[in-house]
Amino acid sequence: MRHNIALLLAVLGAGCCGLVAAQYYEPIQSDNGMPWRGKYGDMDICHHDKNFTYTYALDFKFDDLNDLDNVGGNAVKLYCRDHAGSISGYVTSIEGKRGDWQGIHSCPPHAFFNGFRLRVFPEQGTWGDDFGVDNIQMSCEDGTIVDGIEGVLTEEGVTDEVEKSVLRQWVDKVERKMEVIRYNIGKTRIHGEWGSWVYCSPGMYVVGLRTVVEEGHIDDDAGLTDVILYCF
Template identity: 30%
Template sequence: MNKAAWLAVLVACCACASASATAAGPSSWVTLTEDDLTPRRQITAELFLNNGMDWGVWGEADFCPEGSFAHAFEVKLEIFSSTDDTAVNAVKLYCSTPAGHDTGYALSTEGRFGDWMGMRICETGHLTAMRANVLESQGIMNDDVAVENVGMECNYGDEVLVGVEDAKEERYELGEWSRWAHCFNGSAICGIEIRYEEPYVGDDAAVTDLVMYCCDTGSLDDQETGV
């Protein structure tokens, strides 16, 4: 085979490989560390807000340790600022196994303002749906805050939790709640990713959008119960 023909074959092979990767889409698995021997989480769904804002930059996704899922969450909120309000600055997921053993937490970008408002804990089971209250753009002359509150469901609707239970001290307008985004049966929330607008000279809004991930619980439930 001459040199020109060899190059043509090589280019064609590379093009085919690239097309296959694009067609397959993103992997449904996530590696928790760079160690190839570490077990990977199987993501069954990504939960999105239908009213999130496109300001800021997406942080790194963070996941519960292998074999665990979010059973509680906590919101970091700036209630009042003398200069520029930002509302929600972070959301933390607390993780446990199906047997109820705590394994740590998952946290994406954390803003510098506000206070943690206290854990909201499922009485039983894990978090399986989420939504958020988001204030739309207030225009050039007014203060933007974007995400103001987060709501979660436990066990496919058995219980509803709200991150900020008493918002009467907030001085900014209340936004609109997004639609509920649900995990499929046999899965629960296991990870989170935050979009965050950094502080700068002028108006900034901290958390502007968020995504949560669902992971399969089926085989783990069987392992915990000895099936």
């Protein structure tokens, strides 16, 4: 197995003898990541006052491809909330030093993430420039797709007018930035190929993540190379 089942112990109740049960998080992992390259960060799980919350919003740290050693993605944040809509912060893992956060984009109200896929630029050999994970897309339980760079891909299912306004502003910003990049270096921010979608088991949602980042080498870093999500 590429990654073993994560096991955490939690005390669920106390009686004459005490009741201890095991809680299993289901890991899901892309089929095109490069987990053999880089350092594994810590696993981070949503929680609030000893209760579970679930991920619903994404922010992606990305380095524009204008360096001698390009790295693309550098980190992922997933924001957490409960079924009542109360936000309980975010989860993240190891973070590369380069790049900028692209902005927070979320599922429609009362929807949670249940799957994802990665766009990865594969290893380019001895003389090539590797930059690992180029983008991430998260799937909401209602079918909405949240893209790490472009935000919510459609307005379908987004009912709040403020959210729609933010979405339109973000799309305009992305388009302008991409035009500048094309003009200056003759490149777009699209590299690599999308892997297959992977999903939590039915009735489960993404509650945490762990990432792998390669940096600090003299020759060629790949930045973010793999993402592991945990469902509950």
